[in-house]
Amino acid sequence: AIVFNPEILEPQIWPSIEGVQSVLNQFMHVPEFDRDRKMLNHESYLKEKIEKLSEKLTKKTKENRKMEMTVQLYRFLEKGNITEDLSVVDHDDLTYVIDEKMEEINMKMMEMEINDQRAPRFVNGS
Structure with missing residues (x-):
């Protein structure tokens, strides 16, 4: 250097x-x-680095928020009702997580149905 x-x-x-x-x-x-x-000058290098770190921070923030709402969802399921006041943003984020979980459940159910249809069937008495 x-x-x-x-x-x-x-x-x-x-x-x-x-x-x-x-x-x-x-x-x-x-x-x-x-x-x-x-070639990069120092300013360009720092701008590029800041942009990459900013994107990484945004991604981690979204992951953390999703995890937070997932934990909240399981708390609600455990208690049987929503006891806490939710903000509009919390409500929207929780709805998103619920929709996502429902989609996962539907995909698993379809996968199980397909596997069940492929499984060989045996008839008693043959």
Whole structure:
């Protein structure tokens, strides 16, 4: 790596001058079009990193919310009724989870019916 420090006139080279020269040599042999396409400045790199982390955070937030509503659903099923006041958002999210669970149940039932139809049948007395 070549590190430019505004307080020091000479750039700092790490781990060695030979290593840096080798990397620079390889870099200079890459066609200019590919070189420019792959190069990032620090700001672009950080923006890209922030965007990826933001997407990851959004995904995890959705997963956590779904898990929270699933736990809430099982609590309601255990108690037999809804004892807590739900916000409109909670209600919508819980409805989504219930619909999703119902779809899973329907798929399993269809799968069981198909497997049941494929199972060989034996007649008594033959």
